[in-house]
Amino acid sequence: MVLxxxxxxKLAVLVKKDNNEAFEELINRYEKPLxxxxxxxxxxxxxAEDIVQDTFISVYKNINSFDTKRKFSSWIYRIxxxxxxxxxxxxxxxxxxxxxxxxxxxxNDHKDTEKRLDESIIREKIxxxxxxxxxxxxxxxxxxxxxxxxxxxxxxxxxxPKNTVxxxxxxxxxxxxxxxxIKVEDYL
Amino acid sequence: MKKDLKKQxxxxxxxxxxxxxxxxxxxxxxxxxxxxxxxxxxxxxxxFNLMFYLPQRARFAPPSPEERFLHTxxxxxWPIMGIGALALGIMIFIYRKYEGGYKVHLKxxxxxxxxxxxxxxxxVFASNLxxxxxxxxxxxxxxxxxxxxxxxxxxxxxxxxxxxxEVRGRFHEN
Numbered sequence: 001m002v003l004x005x006x007x008x009x010k011l012a013v014l015v016k017k018d019n020n021e022a023f024e025e026l027i028n029r030y031e032k033p034l035x036x037x038x039x040x041x042x043x044x045x046x047x048a049e050d051i052v053q054d055t056f057i058s059v060y061k062n063i064n065s066f067d068t069k070r071k072f073s074s075w076i077y078r079i080x081x082x083x084x085x086x087x088x089x090x091x092x093x094x095x096x097x098x099x100x101x102x103x104x105x106x107x108n109d110h111k112d113t114e115k116r117l118d119e120s121i122i123r124e125k126i127x128x129x130x131x132x133x134x135x136x137x138x139x140x141x142x143x144x145x146x147x148x149x150x151x152x153x154x155x156x157x158x159x160x161p162k163n164t165v166x167x168x169x170x171x172x173x174x175x176x177x178x179x180x181x182i183k184v185e186d187y188l
Numbered sequence: 189m190k191k192d193l194k195k196q197x198x199x200x201x202x203x204x205x206x207x208x209x210x211x212x213x214x215x216x217x218x219x220x221x222x223x224x225x226x227x228x229x230x231x232x233x234x235x236f237n238l239m240f241y242l243p244q245r246a247r248f249a250p251p252s253p254e255e256r257f258l259h260t261x262x263x264x265x266w267p268i269m270g271i272g273a274l275a276l277g278i279m280i281f282i283y284r285k286y287e288g289g290y291k292v293h294l295k296x297x298x299x300x301x302x303x304x305x306x307x308x309x310x311x312v313f314a315s316n317l318x319x320x321x322x323x324x325x326x327x328x329x330x331x332x333x334x335x336x337x338x339x340x341x342x343x344x345x346x347x348x349x350x351x352x353x354e355v356r357g358r359f360h361e362n
Binding site for chain 2: 028053057062063064155159
């Protein structure tokens with residue numbers, strides 16, 4: 001019961017001291033958010049489950065390298081992120097990793113989109129468009145708008161400077177806006 | 189079918205199938221990274237120092253003002269400078285990847301690290317460390333070799349000393 005009110009960082013200290021219940025509590029806290037993040041990145045639930053399992057195993061093995069002055073959430077997301085990216089690179093060539101945002105040829109009647117589709121359909125469409133973004137924009141949009149991470153945490157997770165986080169979010173949103181012709185932030 | 193992740197992981201943990209790496213292991217890795225950074229820093233500094241020292245050791249006479257720039261370019265031992273730059277590059281890469289340097293923009297890391305190592309190299313050059321090191325036979329040999337190989341004037345000086353060179357008026361008489 002006491003563990004439920006303990007911070008992640010304190011739980012990590014307890015795990016270092018061989019407290020397995022503390023590790024169980026960390027799994028309770030992070031299993032769902034990590035799964036959500038990894039599924040959004042990979043679009044495959046089975047692979048995502050394997051990645052999340054691997055992430056927790058890595059966390060346990062390397063817990064002694066965790067610096068308790070830093071945020072545990074950034075650390076665990078970083079591990080999950082690295083594993084996801086490795087998996088994407090290994091199994092799929094469909095993600096464009098270059099700077100150019102490929103704009104698809106399909107030109108729907110964007111002018112009427114907002115009027116015709118209800119909010120949930122728009123959200124679904126945004127999700128599809130997010131999937132088409134190059135990985136470096138996709139991961140950052142998911143972290144910011146799905147996982148609701150702060151710029152600081154995203155900077156820690158992706159290991160990029162904070163202002164680069166801002167630039168990539170801006171470019172990612174611009175790319176989505178170009179495709180959707182709506183103010184995407186309102187639906188994220 | 190959805191896995192019970194928690195159950196599976198905790199089973200492995202409780203059975204001791206997954207083991208934690210000791211903190212000593214991570215301290216060792218950390219020490220190794222820091223030692224590598226220091227070593228690369230020293231290599232970069234020493235190389236940049238040689239960049240100044242070797243042409244001086246080859247005893248070039250001061251160039252005339254109008255040919256100073258080209259002359260300077262001519263006497264720089266570029267391969268030595270390349271070694272310094274390579275050490276600096278690896279140092280920056282390791283720092284960014286393993287020491288959390290990603291928080292700072294790469295261009296600033298490059299600018300600051302370059303200024304620090306170049307300045308340190310110049311300080312070493314300005315001290316009498318090179319002359320003292322030159323008294324050691326091994327280092328003397330290394331300086332001789334580097335001068336011959338990498339400083340254009342150095343090779344000429346060697347030929348001059350052997351009585352086999354062309355004097356172009358750029359060297360001191362002694």
